[in-house]
Amino acid sequence: MTIYQRTRPIRSAAPAIARASAGVFRKLAQQTKFMDPALAERWPQLAGEKLAALCRPGRLTGRGPGGGGRTLELFVPNGAAAAAVDMERDGLIARLNTYLGPGSVSRIAVIQTGKAVTASKGPAPEGGGEDGELGAALASFRTAIRRRNGGK
Template sequence: MQQKWTTRPARSAPPAIGRAGAGIFAQLAQKTKYMDPALAGHWPTLAGPRLASLSRPGRITGAGRVGKTLELHVPNGSAAAEVQMATDELLKRINAYLGPGSVTRIAVLQSGKRVPPTRKTAPKPAKQEDDDSPLGSALASFRAAINRRNEEN
């Protein structure tokens, strides 16, 4: 008697990554007080260097296309007062970027956490004496490459 072999049916394709991740990202956005990445990327130019060092944008809340509230997170009360004083000018800049009337109110929230710097800059290495050995020239070449890369970013 001959044995009859059967094969398993073909597996269905995995779901698209966008569809699979949408639910996960939606929950994560609610937990982490999601901020618009485009707004966060342009925050130093929109807010200016002083306000950008004191605050970071949070989520934009509100229903509809017009009349939303932007949450700004600041580390302490003195930063909150300084940011609150500049909200009128900040609203003009944000609405010029997002569109007229997109944000009508700014809520300043004290988070108690230090605001991360907008761009980390590495300290310049101390000037070292030139060394004519192969190791010294290799290190000098390495330092020059690192400095060029940091200046490009």
């Protein structure tokens, strides 16, 4: 009678895809401040160009229309932008509810970040719009960077 011995330990099953991807999605959600991608994509049309330049949407918190509406977080760079957004609050809520559904957003929370909320969409133009000594220094800096990168 032969008794078989195990030579290797039993392998555990592969982790569930949800557990493996949870860390990736958690990091991504923190970087985007849990922003709804569809809302972020349509933000300039919903908020208007002037308001979209002052703020960007964050997460929607709370319950839906049946639970009293949700709160939309808006990130602004400074107090002046916060005041401008606050003056447009009622109109913005009305436009958001037209897009998301009646009663979806009942409140807007304005959060000051201290950083600019919009990023430039490409390289700075040649002139850059700067005047005087600052413009000359920035032009010199751009030239040095292009030279270092091989003219790219």
